[in-house]
Every structure is written in structure tokens, then in C-alpha cells.
Amino acid sequence: MNNRGAKRWLMLGIALAVVISYGYEFLPVFKGKGYYLGIAIDCGISIILAVSLNLINGHTGQFSLGHAGFMAVGGYAAAKFSLVFEPMVPDSLKPLLFLVALVLGGCLAALTGLGVGIPSLRLKGDYLAIVTLGFGEIIRVIVQNMDAVGAASGLKGIPKWTTMGWTFAFAAVTVYAVSALVNSTYGRGFIAVSDDEVAATSMGINPVRYKVTAFVTGAFFAGIAGGLYAHHKQFLSPTGFDFLKSIDIVVMVILGGMGRTVGVIIAAVLLTLLPEFLRQFADYRMIIYSLLIIALMMARPQGLFTLGARKKGAARV
Amino acid sequence: MDWFLQQLINGLALGSIYALIALGYTMVYGVLRFINFAHSDVLMLGAFSAYYIAPAVQKLLPLPSFTGAMIVVLISTLICAGIGILIEYLAYRPLRSRPKLTVLITAIGVSLFIEFTCQHKSVFGADTKPFPMLLPASDFHLGGLVFSSNDIVVLILTVLLLTALWFVVQRTKMGTAMRAVSFNQQAAALMGININRIISFTFGLGSALAAVAGILYALKAPGIEPLMGVQPGIRAFIAAVLGGIGNLPGAALGGIVIGLLETFAGGISGLSSYRDGIAFAILILILLFKPAGLLGKATVEKV
Numbered sequence: 070m071n072n073r074g075a076k077r078w079l080m081l082g083i084a085l086a087v088v089i090s091y092g093y094e095f096l097p098v099f100k101g102k103g104y105y106l107g108i109a110i111d112c113g114i115s116i117i118l119a120v121s122l123n124l125i126n127g128h129t130g131q132f133s134l135g136h137a138g139f140m141a142v143g144g145y146a147a148a149k150f151s152l153v154f155e156p157m158v159p160d161s162l163k164p165l166l167f168l169v170a171l172v173l174g175g176c177l178a179a180l181t182g183l184g185v186g187i188p189s190l191r192l193k194g195d196y197l198a199i200v201t202l203g204f205g206e207i208i209r210v211i212v213q214n215m216d217a218v219g220a221a222s223g224l225k226g227i228p229k230w231t232t233m234g235w236t237f238a239f240a241a242v243t244v245y246a247v248s249a250l251v252n253s254t255y256g257r258g259f260i261a262v263s264d265d266e267v268a269a270t271s272m273g274i275n276p277v278r279y280k281v282t283a284f285v286t287g288a289f290f291a292g293i294a295g296g297l298y299a300h301h302k303q304f305l306s307p308t309g310f311d312f313l314k315s316i317d318i319v320v321m322v323i324l325g326g327m328g329r330t331v332g333v334i335i336a337a338v339l340l341t342l343l344p345e346f347l348r349q350f351a352d353y354r355m356i357i358y359s360l361l362i363i364a365l366m367m368a369r370p371q372g373l374f375t376l377g378a379r380k381k382g383a384a385r386v
Numbered sequence: 387m388d389w390f391l392q393q394l395i396n397g398l399a400l401g402s403i404y405a406l407i408a409l410g411y412t413m414v415y416g417v418l419r420f421i422n423f424a425h426s427d428v429l430m431l432g433a434f435s436a437y438y439i440a441p442a443v444q445k446l447l448p449l450p451s452f453t454g455a456m457i458v459v460l461i462s463t464l465i466c467a468g469i470g471i472l473i474e475y476l477a478y479r480p481l482r483s484r485p486k487l488t489v490l491i492t493a494i495g496v497s498l499f500i501e502f503t504c505q506h507k508s509v510f511g512a513d514t515k516p517f518p519m520l521l522p523a524s525d526f527h528l529g530g531l532v533f534s535s536n537d538i539v540v541l542i543l544t545v546l547l548l549t550a551l552w553f554v555v556q557r558t559k560m561g562t563a564m565r566a567v568s569f570n571q572q573a574a575a576l577m578g579i580n581i582n583r584i585i586s587f588t589f590g591l592g593s594a595l596a597a598v599a600g601i602l603y604a605l606k607a608p609g610i611e612p613l614m615g616v617q618p619g620i621r622a623f624i625a626a627v628l629g630g631i632g633n634l635p636g637a638a639l640g641g642i643v644i645g646l647l648e649t650f651a652g653g654i655s656g657l658s659s660y661r662d663g664i665a666f667a668i669l670i671l672i673l674l675f676k677p678a679g680l681l682g683k684a685t686v687e688k689v
């Protein structure tokens with residue numbers, strides 16, 4: 070996808086989002102379809118999460134297992150912010166407050182990403198995976214002990230502000246930002262770092278800077294997704310952001326093909342819809358997921374929805 | 387002073403279990419250079435094997451008793467060694483020449499597969515099951531201190547197993563081959579060592595230790611469930627990194643250190659609720675300041 074393609078996606082996404090979010094209120098087609106809209110919002114949030122993780126895991130080739138941690142930081146920060154300021158703001162300014170809450174959550178998550186990115190620069194492959202997993206767990210433990218955000222019993226009563234419009238507008242911005250970043254002249258460095266760090270360094274690319282940029286940008290959007298999630302479910306609990314949530318997002322990226330934006334979007338939507346269709350097989354969901362991971366790694370490590378493989382062969386360290 | 391000694395005993399007992407698990411991680415890392423995420427699940431399977439074998443053994447021998455416990459542990463160890471070898475054969479061997487990240491993701495997949503299959507109601511079920519008393523348990527009082535007999539068994543067994551492992555690795559032909567493979571796989575193959583056999587042996591040995599650790603852990607824990615291996619597994623992995631991954635004495639030392647730190651932190655009231663985060667904090671610190679670990683040698687990356 071080139072830069073122009075990215076812009077087209079952005080326009081399409083935002084237009085679609087606006088139409089649907091208004092249609093939701095006025096068009097008879099959407100009457101009483103709250104359940105489907107809820108799932109559609111889930112899909113949008115998954116797209117943001119998967120595309121932002123794809124920047125870290127796919128394009129830059131740094132295997133992170135802590136995306137749920139960033140999401141938790143953003144979600145809790147945004148939710149707390151809206152809970153505190155909601156009573157003080159008139160109704161007409163609520164959308165603005167929501168935007169501020171989301172961006173604030175994103176920024177805090179980005180800061181956390183900086184905190185994870187800097188120490189992890191010295192690490193590669195499996196070490197990095199474990200450290201990011203550790204960071205995710207530490208964030209969860211801290212939240213679990215913070216009384217200000219409800220500790221282990223969770224944060225309740227978050228205003229329901231997330232709509233289709235908000236979600237898909239941000240999903241479009243995420244897709245645009247990530248693909249524009251990677252496809253820019255500057256962004257070629259991400260792929261260079263993922264392909265061969267030593268070769269990249271010898272060509273004058275500073276891998277440290279690229280890795281930190283990837284972590285901070287990825288974390289920012291994960292934080293936004295967390296904020297949208299908080300204002301969608303209206304309830305946050307630390308257990309919702311555990312290791313398995315990170316694995317969910319990783320599976321989307323692997324299934325879609327690391328570094329393949331369109332594939333990752335398809336995978337994110339598919340994996341969000343699948344559990345809804347397979348309600349009666351809910352017990353088997355994770356078993357199928359894990360088998361899927363193993364089978365994909367054996368047969369198609371480049372991802373399921375990859376047509377012309379940019380990176381032939383396999384995922385790289 | 388009493389408090390200190392009491393925590394010391396508890397910490398040593400917990401730490402030696404971590405040490406046993408950490409050895410499995412470090413041995414596999416030594417020969418294959420990747421983290422076997424499924425190791426913590428082998429530990430859980432060890433505890434569950436014992437859970438299901440114990441009633442059968444009880445028909446022949448009285449339980450709790452030492453001979454009975456020995457037989458239960460022995461059979462579980464053999465089962466887990468088999469499972470470990472099988473995991474390597476089915477999941478990791480086909481990927482041996484692939485990039486490390488592919489193997490790592492597969493390992494996570496294998497781990498999730500075991501955990502969720504075991505959680506399914508037709509396998510073990512997700513509920514916590516009471517672990518049978520394998521050993522006659524009693525508490526000894528010494529001054530203000532309380533020793534549980536289980537803790538003492540844990541400590542003695544760990545020392546015995548560590549000695550045995552040291553003997554296997556340093557003094558037997560298999561152990562020498564193992565060290566050769568971990569030093570340089572290609573050169574070892576050229577010297578006529580059957581790499582596949584050594585790797586299977588390593589997995590078997592590591593999984594056997596994990597089974598023992600799982601049973602010991604289950605004796606101390608309130609019950610067993612399919613996710614019981616995750617927490618000790620992660621701590622043991624951190625212990626292996628702390629000691630210097632690939633280094634056997636380092637893994638044992640790391641296990642003891644993590645066990646002690648965790649127990650002492652758990653005893654201090656303000657810190658106890660952060661107990662789960664402590665091991666990770668140690669990991670991040672060690673990777674920042676001494677990435678090669680306490681006893682590991684720093685390696686220079688060759689281009």
C-alpha cells in the first residue's frame with residue numbers, strides 16, 4: 070500500500086464511520102440492532118490494536134507480548150479522566166472531553182511505551198518477548214493495587230461515549246498513520262531494522278531510534294483503543310488486560326501476516342467476529358487459537374492473508 | 387530474628403522448587419537457544435500425573451508413605467519426560483532451521499494448547515482439585531520456628547537432584563555430548579554426536595525435573611489446576627535469566643535468590659500485594675544492568 074492508498078483508506082474509513090454513526094440513529098435499517106453495532110465497535114477497536122501492534126511486531130520485527138498493558142494504561146487513564154471531569158462539563162462539550170480523554174490515555178500509554186522501549190533496546194527476540202510480557206504483568210499488578218481506579222474489583226460507571234463514528238475514525242487514523250509512517254522515506258528504516266539490524270546500522274540507520282518510535286507510536290494507538298474500549302464496555306477490570314489479551318492481538322498480527330496492513334485488518338475483524346458465531350463452541354476457542362498458531366508457524370509463517378509475500382520465508386528475529 | 391529465619395526456610399524451600407524448574411529452561415536454551423514456553427505446562431502435567439496415579443498406587447502400597455511417594459514421583463517423572471520429548475519431536479523439530487521468532491511463537495502456541503486443552507471439562511477441568519497427601523506431613527518446632535516436613539523433603543530432594551544432574555552433565559558420555567552440542571552444534575555433529583538424540587535427551591531430563599518440581603509445588607499449594615504452572619514457570623524462567631541462561635549452577639542460584647526475595651517481600655506488609663510484580667522487576671533490572679546474568683559469560687555478537 071503506497072502513501073496515496075493510505076490516504077484513500079483514511080477518507081473511506083472516516084466517511085464510512087460518520088455515515089454509520091449517523092445512520093445508527095436515523096436509518097430504520099439500524100433500529101434495534103444494538104448488538105451488531107456493539108460487535109462492529111469491537112471490530113474497530115481490534116483493528117486499532119492489531120494495526121498498532123503490527124508496527125512493532127510486523128514492520129519493525131520486535132516481538133512484543135505486552136500490548137494489553139498499553140491498552141490498560143490508556144483505558145484506565147481515559148476512563149478516570151472522564152469520570153472525574155464529566156460532572157463539571159456541559160453536555161455540548163462532552164465530545165470534546167471524550168477526545169481529550171482518549172488522547173490523554175494515548176499519550177500516557179505512549180510514555181509507558183517509551184519506558185518499555187528504552188530498556189528493551191538491548192534485547193532481542195525471546196528476551197524482548199519476555200520483558201514486554203513482564204511489563205504488561207507489572208502494569209496489571211499496579212492497577213490491581215490502585216484504589217483510585219477500583220483496584221481488583223474494577224472501574225465501574227464509565228460514560229458510554231464510544232460510537233461507531235469515534236471508533237472507525239480512530240481506526241482509519243491508525244491505519245493511515247501506521248502505513249504512512251512505514252511507507253515514508255523515513256519509515257523504510259523500520260523494515261530495514263526488521264530485515265537485518267546490522268546491515269541497517271551500517272547503512273546509517275539508527276535502530277535504537279526506530280525501535281523506540283515503533284514502541285511509542287504503537288503504544289499510543291493501543292492507549293486510544295483502550296480508551297474507546299473503556300467507554301464502550303463502561304467497565305474495566307485488571308483481569309481483562311492479562312497475558313491472554315496480548316496473545317489475542319498477537320494472533321491477529323500473525324494470522325494477517327506480519328507487516329501486512331490489509332491482512333492484519335482482515336484478521337482483526339475475523340477473529341473478533343469468530344467467537345460471536347461460535348458461541349456454542351466457546352470452550353474450544355482457545356484450543357483452536359493455539360492450534361492455529363502452531364499450524365500457521367509450520368505451514369505459513371508469513372500469514373494467512375498474504376498474497377505476494379514481501380518477506381519471503383518466515384518471520385524474523 | 388525468628389521472623390527472619392522463618393522466612394529464610396520458607397524462601398529456600400520455594401527457591402529450590404524454582405531452581406528445579408529453571409534447570410529445564412536453561413538446559414533447553416543451552417542446546418536449542420530458545421525459551422521453551424511449554425515447560426511450565428509440563429510441570430503442571432507432572433502434578434496432574436501424580437494426582438491420577440496416587441489412587442492407583444494406593445491400592446498396592448499405603449499412602450502417605452515414602453516408598454509410595456517415590457513410586458508416584460517416579461512414574462510421573464517418566465510420563466513427563468515422555469511428554470517433553472514428544473513436544474520437541476512434534477512441534478519444535480520441524481522448525482529447527484527456521485528463524486527463532488517462528489519457534490518462539492510456536493512454543494507459546496504449544497503452551498496455550500496444553501493449558502486450554504487441560505482446562506476443558508472433558509480433560510481435567512478448570513476447577514482446583516485437592517492434591518493427595520503423598521508424604522506423612524508433620525511440623526517440627528524449634529524455638530519459635532516451624533519447619534514443615536515437606537519443606538525439608540523439598541530441600542533434601544533438590545540437593546540430591548542437583549548433585550545427580552551435575553554428575554550426569556559432567557561425568558557421563560551423554561552429559562559431555564550435551565555440553566558439546568550447547569557449545570557448538572555443528573562441530574558436535576561433525577564429531578559424530580547424534581544431535582537429535584541429545585536434544586531429545588535434554589528435553590526428557592528437563593521435563594523430568596519439572597515433573598518433580600510440579601509435585602513438590604503441588605504439595606505446598608492448596609490445590610492443582612491447569613494454570614498452576616504459569617506463575618512458578620515464569621519465575622523459574624526469570625531465575626534462569628538471573629543466573630545466566632544456559633548456565634546450570636546459575637539457574638539453581640537464580641531460583642534460590644528469586645524464592646528468597648519473593649518470600650521476604652511477601653512477609654513485609656506493604657510489599658506483599660506487589661509480590662507478583664517483584665520477579666518481573668528483578669528481570670528487567672538484571673537485563674538492564676547485567677544481561678548475561680549473575681554467572682553467565684557476556685558474549686559478543688559476531689557479524
